Amino acid sequence: MAAMRWDIFCRVIDNFGDVGVCWRLCAQLARRGEQVRLWLDDPQPLTWMAPGALEGDWPGIDVLHWTTPLAATLGNSLPPADVWIEAFGCEPPAECIDALASRVAAGQRAPVWINLEYLSAEPYVERSHRLPSPVMSGPLRGLTKWFFYPGFTERTGGLLREPDLLERQATFDSAAWLQALGLPPAQRRVSLFCYEPTTLPDVLRQAASEPLGTDWLVTPGRAWQAAQAAPAGRLHALPLFSQPEFDHLLWACDLNFVRGEDSLVRALWAAQPFVWQIYPQHDDAHHAKLEAFLDWLQAPASLRTFHRAWNGVGDQPAVWPGPNDLDDWRTCVQAARARLLAQPDLCSQLVEFVAQKQ
Ligand code: TRH
DSSP states (O other): OOOOEEEEEEOOOSTTHHHHHHHHHHHHHHHTTOEEEEEESOOTTHHHHSTTGGGTOSTTEEEEEOOSSOOTTSGGGSOOOSEEEEETTOOOOHHHHHHHHHHHHTTOOOOEEEEEOOOOOSTHHHHHTTOEEEOOSSTTTTOEEEEEOOOSSTTSOOOOOOTTHHHHHHTOOHHHHHHHTTOOOOSEEEEEOOSOOTTHHHHHHHHHTSSSOEEEEEOTTHHHHHHHHSOOSEEEEOOOOOHHHHHHHHHHOSEEEEETTHHHHHHHHHTSOEEEEOOOOTTSHHHHHHHHHHHHHTOOHHHHHHHHHHTTOSSOOOOOOOHHHHHHHHHHHHHHHHHHHTSOOHHHHHHHHHHHHO
């Protein structure tokens, strides 16, 4: 199949997940020889997540600053794309919509237009994946967008996974990596990437009271600030890592606390025990999303209870895992990962879907 030109539109709502997911997709498409333009309203996180991205050091990827209004050099003047991906339902820039409307009116073909949705294990994902969404109003009325849902089962769009992931993991030397960071050897090493779980102070205290001792490797920003509010035990402040280095962190720890969307997927690939803090929604819609994920994960009781407490659901306290619990959690994650590895990855499925719709 000939290489295509992809426009990926991303508006940052908050945090790093929007950029993180879009960048990963861009990198994987570019590795397959595709030409990608990533439209970002806030490109700053790429300075640490993907060094060189803003300087044009990544072959096949152009990062474009999506301002409102759009700079005169963008919009109409760029060669048309074969595919439009609007990430998480963001509308493409008005200037791009108008330019496309003129091209369509002149008889040119419209790009395959995909709405790449948020990740969830809830049943609606299988029902909605690949459904058409007719454009009912505006200059592009009459065109069709397509829903594309990431997910954990075969009837979804799958998860982002690099083709060389297993190879990278197999050759990773965690001792050398930790030493290079200047981190001391530890009995139990735990990474912390979270929002502000109310139970965090209690969890830190429980871990600190154990004879084994726990070293917490804490990511900058919200996690570090939350841990600082009630510090207990050995806390190490981490720098902001590039995405590949963030993977190394997860591979080097005995237990990972992750959050949002993209780091959850990375924790699954890391195959170490993990606890997920789900992105909170105002109407508590995230409670059902959490339960659906725990069901899919086939989480043992101790892992379910910990997740609920960590996410402020119900009234049972978080109980710091003993060695047997951690073994159970690891077995569960490894089985889940094996199920996922048997499914095609998101980028491959997306390319195939686009080819069908052209
Ligand atoms: O930052 P997040 O909380 O993002 C969230 C979620 O995506 C959520 O679903 C969405 O609605 C909200 O943003 C707007 O967590 P997430 O998804 O794990 O994204 C973090 C990204 O940052 C991920 O790609 C990993 C990356 N990262 C690094 O590359 N280096 C680092 O040092 C750290 C801490 C993160």
